[in-house]
Amino acid sequence: MDTDLQSITEYFNSAINCQKNGDLETAESLYRQILVIEPNHSPSISNLAYIFKHLGKYDLAIQLLRKLVHLDPKNSQAFDTMGNIHLERGNEQTAIDHYRQAIRVDPSYVSAYINLGLTYQKMDNSKMAEFYLRQGLKVSQNSSSLYFFLANVYYQSY
Numbered sequence: 001m002d003t004d005l006q007s008i009t010e011y012f013n014s015a016i017n018c019q020k021n022g023d024l025e026t027a028e029s030l031y032r033q034i035l036v037i038e039p040n041h042s043p044s045i046s047n048l049a050y051i052f053k054h055l056g057k058y059d060l061a062i063q064l065l066r067k068l069v070h071l072d073p074k075n076s077q078a079f080d081t082m083g084n085i086h087l088e089r090g091n092e093q094t095a096i097d098h099y100r101q102a103i104r105v106d107p108s109y110v111s112a113y114i115n116l117g118l119t120y121q122k123m124d125n126s127k128m129a130e131f132y133l134r135q136g137l138k139v140s141q142n143s144s145s146l147y148f149f150l151a152n153v154y155y156q157s158y
Contacts (some may be wrong), residue, residue, distance in 0.1 A: 004037050011037075012044060026052050040071055048097065058085050076106035083115055086097075095119055110140045117149050126157045 011129040015030035031048040033039050045064050052061035062085055067076040083098030094120055102112035113136025120129035140146065 008037055008041065015044070015047065019047065019051065021068050024055065027092060042068060042071055045071075046078070049078075053081065053085055058089060061085055072104040076102040076109040076112065079105065080109065080112050080115060083112070083119075087115070087119055092119055092123055108138055108139045110143050110146065113139075114145055114149055115155065117146075121149075121153055121156070126153050129153045130157075143147075 011030045011034045015027045015034070018024070018030065019029035028048060028051050031044040031051070033050070034044040038044075045068050049061045049064035049068070052058070052064065062082055065078045065082045065085075068075050072078075079098045079102035081145065083095040083102065086092075086098060087095035096116060099119065099143045101115045102109050103116075113132050116132035117129045117136070120126070120132065129148065131154050133146055133153065136146045136151070
């Protein structure tokens with residue numbers, strides 16, 4: 001068992017380095033090797049989903065993100081990333097549903113408020129964009145990103 005843990009650690013560290021250096025093919029291979037040893041290794045699942053998203057393999061990314069949510073139903077980042085994928089595919093309403101789910105499982109997850117605001121702004125619904133950005137400020141008053149995007153909503157509204 002210690003050998004498996006050591007292999008996972010070595011593969012994971014190598015995969016991270018490959019991913020940082022842009023060698024996504026090798027990183028993908030290493031993450032897959034980890035998942036053969038430990039099918040529920042959440043960091044590898046998450047990073048592999050990121051690689052698939054980056055490569056435009058959206059269905060594979062969503063499949064892995066769903067597995068993450070199955071393993072950890074409170075994984076707000078997984079819901080948020082699924083929202084981003086759906087938004088990239090032009091499915092705004094599905095993206096909104098995922099962003100809202102991210103907030104339901106973690107009301108302090110600022111990224112989801114920002115993504116909701118940006119999505120509604122993209123849909124020309126400045127009232128809902130403002131609403132979600134203001135909701136985000138209630139949980140994170142020091143988020144410069146929320147203030148920036150809220151100011152942008154006001155600017156584009158007038």
